[in-house]
Amino acid sequence: MLTLRQEDILLGCEASDWQAALDHAAEALQVAGLVEADYRQGLHAREAQSSTYLGNAIAIPHGTPESRCHVKQTGVRVLQFPRGLDWHDGQRVHVLVTIAAQSDEHLDILRQLTHVLDRDGVGERLAAADSPAQVAALLSRAVVEARLDAETLCLGFPAHSAEELALAAAARLRQAGCVAPGFVAAIAEQAPLALGQGLWLAHSHREVATPALALATPAEPGAVNGVFCLAAQGDAHRGLLERLSVLLESGQGSELAGASVQTVLARLAGEGAGAETLTVRVLNAHGLHARPAKQLIQVARAQGLPIKVRLAEGGEAVAASSLTKVIGLGARRGQRLVFSAEGEGAREALAAIDQAVRDGLGERVTPFDEGRDAPPVEASAPAPEPLAADRPHPAVAASPGLAIAPLFVMRTPRFDYPARAADAAEQERRLGAAIHEGAEQLEALVTQARGGEVAEILSMHEEMLEDPELYQAALEGIRDGASAEAGWWEAIETAARAQEALADRLLAERAADLRDVGRRVLGILCDVAMPEPPAHPYILVADDLGPSDVARLDTARVRGLLTARGGATAHSAILARALGIPAVVGAGERVLTLSNGDDLILDGERGQVIPRPSQERRDRAELRLKEREAREKAAWAARFEPAATVDGHRVEVAANLGNTAHAADAVERGAEGVGLLRTEFIFMAHAQAPDLEAQIAEYREALDALDGRPLVARTLDVGGDKPLAYWPVPQEDNPFLGLRGIRLALTRPEVLETQLRALLMAGVGRPLRIMLPMVKDVAEFRTVRVLFDRLLEELPEAERATDVQLGVMIEVPSAALLAPSLAAEVDFFSVGTNDLTQYTLAIDRGHPELSAQADGLHPAVLRLIEMTVSAAHAQGKWVGVCGELASDAAAVPVLVGLGVDELSVSARQVPLVKARLREFDLEEARARAELALAQATAEAVRDALEAR
Incomplete structure (x- = not known):
C-alpha cells in the first residue's frame, strides 16, 4: 500500500501552466528513481482522456495502463504550487499528488484522499503550508471534532463544589465511552480552572478515546454555575472552546445554570439567547445530499438575514447559506435540524425554511414514521418491471x-427474522457461532486477496467482528428478550449511527463498513448468502x-x-x-x-x-471499442486541420469555456474559436460584481489567446441553479421558470451595461460575438439592443470592437417558434440544447428519475432547431449549437444536415468532433437529418441512426 512520507513532498513549486506542471511532476518521479523519462507521455495521455482533478485544489496525475512499463518502482511525489494552477477542466489546483503505479496501487492514495473532498478551506491551507509535515497532515487525516451532545451533559447534579461537579462530568464522559478510568483519575488530581460567571474548566489528555466536552451543572445554582470537563485530543476541541469563549464574552455563561439540555446545546452551538429557533425533521430519503442541500441554501439566502442550522443532537451551528457547511452536517432522513435566526423578520424567515424542508426541498418525500423508518430489516417492495433485452x-x-x-x-439481501426470542442462552450461542463463522470467512478472503487494499479492508472487518463492546451491546439486547438477529443488528445500527453523527467523512465510511460486517453475520444467522x-x-x-x-x-x-x-x-x-x-x-x-x-x-x-x-x-459495440482508441489518436494528430465534411462543407468547431484562462488550451486542442464563454463564472469568482477594469482584463485574456479567432461571449446567465451570493433572488416555486438569464439581467441594467462595455472595450481589433441568454421573444432583444447601440455610439471606434455581432441563445421554445421575427433583427443564433430540451420536454435535466429522458435528439427538439436554422438562413444569419448535443457522435451529422454552421463543445471534445465531421458528406448528413425528423421518439431516432 502506498503511504505518504514527508520526503515525498516538494514545496514551493511553480509552473507557467498545467502542462508544465505535469512535466515538473514527471521529472520529480524520474529524479526519485521511480520512473523512466517516457512516463511523462503517460501522464499527459491520461490527462487527455479525462481530468484527474479530485477536489479541494488537489489533482492526482497518474499514467495510463500502457505507460506502466516505464514505472521502475511504485511511489508518489506531492508537488505544492502555492500560487496555484488553472487546470484544464476549469478548476484551480494547488497540489499534485503524482503517482507512479505498477498496477492499481494508486487507488490506495485515492482512497486516503476521499475524506478531504468536503473539508472546507483545505485548498487554501494546502497553498499556505510551509512544511512537508503540514501538507502530509492535511492530506492524510480527517479533521475530528470534539463530541458534545445530550449524552455528555450532566445537568442538575446534586453537588455544590467545582471538584465534585468536575468528577461528575468526567464520569459522564466515561459512561459515554469517550474516556478510560485513567482520565477520571487525572481529573480527580487537579483543581478546576475558574472561567468566570460561575463556570469552571477541568481537562486532561490521559486515556482519551474520543475527544469530548462534558458539562455538569448543580441542582441549585450558586457560586458555581457549572463545570466543563474536556477530554482533549490534538486540536479537535478548538472549535468548542472558541464557541465557549464567545459565550463568556457575551456574558451569557451564567445562563447555563438551570438550563435544559436543548438550551445548553443551543448556546454552545453558537445560537444567541434572543434567537428565534425552529426544529424540523429531514424527510428526504437520502438525507441532505447535494440536491436538497442546494435548495435549502437558496431558500436561506432569499430570506435577507443570516440563518444558522445544526443537528438537534449537538454540534456547531453553521451558516444555512453555505452549501459545503450544510452538506457537511451529514443529516440523514429522520434526523432533526435546528434553525436559528435573529432580528426583524426572523420568525417569518424560519417559517419559510420550515415549509421548504417539509415540502422536501425539491424532492418527493413521505412522512417520517418511527416504526417504519428505523427497522433493522429491509422492507420488501413490489419488484419493478424488468428491462427488455437488446434494447437501449x-x-x-x-x-x-x-x-x-x-x-x-x-x-443488499433481505433478512427475515423474529424480533423476540425467549431462550436467551440459545440466542447467545447462535450469535457467538455466527460471529466465529463470519471471522473465518473474512480470514479466507484475506488469504485469497494476497495483500493490497482489498485485504486491508477485509482485515479491518475482522477487527470489527472482534470488538468486545459491539458483542456486549448485542448480548444486552438478547438478555432483554431480543433474538440473536435483532440484538446483533440493533448493536450494529447503534454503533454505525454514532459514527455518522460525528459528521466526519472517514468515520461515516467506517459506519458503512460496520453495516457490511453486520450483514455478513446476519446472513449467517438467517442462512442468507452474501453477494460476492x-x-x-x-x-x-x-x-x-x-x-x-x-x-x-x-x-x-x-x-x-x-x-x-x-x-x-x-x-x-x-x-x-x-x-x-x-x-x-x-x-x-x-x-x-x-x-x-x-x-x-x-x-x-x-x-x-x-x-x-x-x-x-x-x-458493433466491440468494433466501436476497438476503433475508439485509434480514432482518438488520429483525431489528436489532425486537430489543427479545418473542420469540414468529406466533400469540403465547412462547419466551425469551437470550444465552450467557463474560464477565460483556458482559451489557450482550447486553441491547443484545435478549437477554431470560442463558441460559448460562460461569463457568469467570472462573476461567481468575485465577492461582488467585478468592475469594468476587472472584466476587461478577463475578456482580453481570452481574446489574446484566441489570436484572431472569434469569441462568442454569453452575457451574465444566473438565477435558477446558478445563484450569486451578492445578487439575491426572491424564493420562487420554480426558479427555472422565473428570474434567470436576460430577464434577471434586465432588473439590474447597470450591471448589464458594464459587462457590454467591458466586452466591447476588450474586443478592439478582434472578432467579438455577444449573445443574450434565455430570450423568449424579440421585445427582450430590442431592450438590450437599445443599450448596445448607445454604447457603440458612446465609445470611439478606436477604443472598441468593430467586428462585433449581437445574437441570442435559442433555449426557450417560444424563441424557436418565433425565430423568423428574431432573425430579422439579431446577427446570429446559438442553440443551447440543454435548456431547450428540458423546456421542450418539461423535464428538469437534473431530475434524479427523469433526467435520462431529457434527450436532445428528441424529434420535437430537432424540429425546433430546424425552424431556427431555416429562419436564420433566410435572413443570411448563422446558427451555432453550444449544448451537449453538439458533441454527441450520433447527433453531429444530424445537426450538420439541419444546416447548423457551428458546433461548440468542451475543449476536450474538439478533436473528436472535428474528426467526426470528416466521416460523412453533406448529402449523408441531410439524409440522417430527414431520418431523425421522421421518428416519433428520441429512442426511435437513436435506433434509426444506429441502424443506418
Whole structure:
C-alpha cells in the first residue's frame, strides 16, 4: 500500500501552466528513481482522456495502463504550487499528488484522499503550508471534532463544589465511552480552572478515546454555575472552546445554570439567547445530499438575514447559506435540524425554511414514521418491471467510455427474522457461532486477496467482528428478550449511527463498513448468502456508490459502473472519471432487476445501457471499442486541420469555456474559436460584481489567446441553479421558470451595461460575438439592443470592437417558434440544447428519475432547431449549437444536415468532433437529418441512426 512520507513532498513549486506542471511532476518521479523519462507521455495521455482533478485544489496525475512499463518502482511525489494552477477542466489546483503505479496501487492514495473532498478551506491551507509535515497532515487525516451532545451533559447534579461537579462530568464522559478510568483519575488530581460567571474548566489528555466536552451543572445554582470537563485530543476541541469563549464574552455563561439540555446545546452551538429557533425533521430519503442541500441554501439566502442550522443532537451551528457547511452536517432522513435566526423578520424567515424542508426541498418525500423508518430489516417492495433485452435503456452519462462485459448486481439481501426470542442462552450461542463463522470467512478472503487494499479492508472487518463492546451491546439486547438477529443488528445500527453523527467523512465510511460486517453475520444467522463479485471482468450494478466504494474498486476487473441512483456531478462519478472507468448513473430501480452474468453494453458517452444484447449489436459495440482508441489518436494528430465534411462543407468547431484562462488550451486542442464563454463564472469568482477594469482584463485574456479567432461571449446567465451570493433572488416555486438569464439581467441594467462595455472595450481589433441568454421573444432583444447601440455610439471606434455581432441563445421554445421575427433583427443564433430540451420536454435535466429522458435528439427538439436554422438562413444569419448535443457522435451529422454552421463543445471534445465531421458528406448528413425528423421518439431516432 502506498503511504505518504514527508520526503515525498516538494514545496514551493511553480509552473507557467498545467502542462508544465505535469512535466515538473514527471521529472520529480524520474529524479526519485521511480520512473523512466517516457512516463511523462503517460501522464499527459491520461490527462487527455479525462481530468484527474479530485477536489479541494488537489489533482492526482497518474499514467495510463500502457505507460506502466516505464514505472521502475511504485511511489508518489506531492508537488505544492502555492500560487496555484488553472487546470484544464476549469478548476484551480494547488497540489499534485503524482503517482507512479505498477498496477492499481494508486487507488490506495485515492482512497486516503476521499475524506478531504468536503473539508472546507483545505485548498487554501494546502497553498499556505510551509512544511512537508503540514501538507502530509492535511492530506492524510480527517479533521475530528470534539463530541458534545445530550449524552455528555450532566445537568442538575446534586453537588455544590467545582471538584465534585468536575468528577461528575468526567464520569459522564466515561459512561459515554469517550474516556478510560485513567482520565477520571487525572481529573480527580487537579483543581478546576475558574472561567468566570460561575463556570469552571477541568481537562486532561490521559486515556482519551474520543475527544469530548462534558458539562455538569448543580441542582441549585450558586457560586458555581457549572463545570466543563474536556477530554482533549490534538486540536479537535478548538472549535468548542472558541464557541465557549464567545459565550463568556457575551456574558451569557451564567445562563447555563438551570438550563435544559436543548438550551445548553443551543448556546454552545453558537445560537444567541434572543434567537428565534425552529426544529424540523429531514424527510428526504437520502438525507441532505447535494440536491436538497442546494435548495435549502437558496431558500436561506432569499430570506435577507443570516440563518444558522445544526443537528438537534449537538454540534456547531453553521451558516444555512453555505452549501459545503450544510452538506457537511451529514443529516440523514429522520434526523432533526435546528434553525436559528435573529432580528426583524426572523420568525417569518424560519417559517419559510420550515415549509421548504417539509415540502422536501425539491424532492418527493413521505412522512417520517418511527416504526417504519428505523427497522433493522429491509422492507420488501413490489419488484419493478424488468428491462427488455437488446434494447437501449437511457440514463445519465457520468464517465465516458464503452464497456462490454457480464454484469454483477450488488444487491443488499433481505433478512427475515423474529424480533423476540425467549431462550436467551440459545440466542447467545447462535450469535457467538455466527460471529466465529463470519471471522473465518473474512480470514479466507484475506488469504485469497494476497495483500493490497482489498485485504486491508477485509482485515479491518475482522477487527470489527472482534470488538468486545459491539458483542456486549448485542448480548444486552438478547438478555432483554431480543433474538440473536435483532440484538446483533440493533448493536450494529447503534454503533454505525454514532459514527455518522460525528459528521466526519472517514468515520461515516467506517459506519458503512460496520453495516457490511453486520450483514455478513446476519446472513449467517438467517442462512442468507452474501453477494460476492466474480473473479472475471464485470460491470458493477448497484443502487448507488459512494466515493470510498469507487476508490476501492479493482479496476483490473471492473469494466464499468451502473447505478440506479446518483448524478453526473456526484463524487462517485467524479472519481470514476478520474480512474477512467466508464459510468452510467441514475438509471432507475429497473436496472436492479438484471440478472448476474447477463452481458451488458454500457455507453458512458451516450448515457445508455443495453442488457443482453444481440450478437449483431455486441459485434458493433466491440468494433466501436476497438476503433475508439485509434480514432482518438488520429483525431489528436489532425486537430489543427479545418473542420469540414468529406466533400469540403465547412462547419466551425469551437470550444465552450467557463474560464477565460483556458482559451489557450482550447486553441491547443484545435478549437477554431470560442463558441460559448460562460461569463457568469467570472462573476461567481468575485465577492461582488467585478468592475469594468476587472472584466476587461478577463475578456482580453481570452481574446489574446484566441489570436484572431472569434469569441462568442454569453452575457451574465444566473438565477435558477446558478445563484450569486451578492445578487439575491426572491424564493420562487420554480426558479427555472422565473428570474434567470436576460430577464434577471434586465432588473439590474447597470450591471448589464458594464459587462457590454467591458466586452466591447476588450474586443478592439478582434472578432467579438455577444449573445443574450434565455430570450423568449424579440421585445427582450430590442431592450438590450437599445443599450448596445448607445454604447457603440458612446465609445470611439478606436477604443472598441468593430467586428462585433449581437445574437441570442435559442433555449426557450417560444424563441424557436418565433425565430423568423428574431432573425430579422439579431446577427446570429446559438442553440443551447440543454435548456431547450428540458423546456421542450418539461423535464428538469437534473431530475434524479427523469433526467435520462431529457434527450436532445428528441424529434420535437430537432424540429425546433430546424425552424431556427431555416429562419436564420433566410435572413443570411448563422446558427451555432453550444449544448451537449453538439458533441454527441450520433447527433453531429444530424445537426450538420439541419444546416447548423457551428458546433461548440468542451475543449476536450474538439478533436473528436472535428474528426467526426470528416466521416460523412453533406448529402449523408441531410439524409440522417430527414431520418431523425421522421421518428416519433428520441429512442426511435437513436435506433434509426444506429441502424443506418
